[in-house]
Amino acid sequence: MKLVLLGPPGVGKGTQATNVKEHFGIVHLSTGDILRGEVKANSELGQKAKSFMDAGKLVPDELLLKMMEIRLQQPDCEPGYLLDGFPRTIPQAEGLDNLLTGLGQNLAAVVSLTADEDELVKRLVLRGETSGRSDDTPKVIRDRQEVYRQQTEPLLEYYASTDLVKEVDGIGTIEEITQRILAVLN
Numbered sequence: 001m002k003l004v005l006l007g008p009p010g011v012g013k014g015t016q017a018t019n020v021k022e023h024f025g026i027v028h029l030s031t032g033d034i035l036r037g038e039v040k041a042n043s044e045l046g047q048k049a050k051s052f053m054d055a056g057k058l059v060p061d062e063l064l065l066k067m068m069e070i071r072l073q074q075p076d077c078e079p080g081y082l083l084d085g086f087p088r089t090i091p092q093a094e095g096l097d098n099l100l101t102g103l104g105q106n107l108a109a110v111v112s113l114t115a116d117e118d119e120l121v122k123r124l125v126l127r128g129e130t131s132g133r134s135d136d137t138p139k140v141i142r143d144r145q146e147v148y149r150q151q152t153e154p155l156l157e158y159y160a161s162t163d164l165v166k167e168v169d170g171i172g173t174i175e176e177i178t179q180r181i182l183a184v185l186n
């Protein structure tokens, strides 16, 4: 089961990804988490990514594609994976398609979690009070929503011709939303 989880910042992708990954016994690959790990480790990739992340901007496509090309070839990805936060641009989606073709793999679905933007900004401001994430400040939160609208939302159009997109209402309790996601996948 190879899945993509799409949705604006703050919609709860990380939380839902954890539940869905457990249900299917697949790995959860959050590019945000992987990049934050690289920043913490002060790796070459982390050093390159940090300033983009702190500004709420996207890290360049070629860095993401190189990182995911390596990651998707690890043996733990074979039974399946849930991509959380990737692809985030049309070039990344095209790059992912090429990677999948090379690996002889297909996506089972692109789950699109939806929610009202004002609600999300409120949630992220609250998260910022405890998360310690340098990009959870009101200004950067607004910028990340804008980046999502401009660069990531067009992916819905990109995938529309493939019949892969499953839209799921992202407002509700964690459990309700998990059940909605599992329902569209079965």
Ligand code: AMP
Pocket: 009, 031, 032, 033, 035, 052, 053, 054, 056, 057, 058, 059, 060, 064, 084, 085, 086, 087, 088, 092, 135, 144
């Ligand atoms: P996230 O945890 O998914 O909200 O990601 C946090 C930050 O990491 C984003 O604001 C970007 O700076 C960076 N990032 C994560 N995934 C990607 C991606 N697929 N492409 C570019 N930048 C990314």
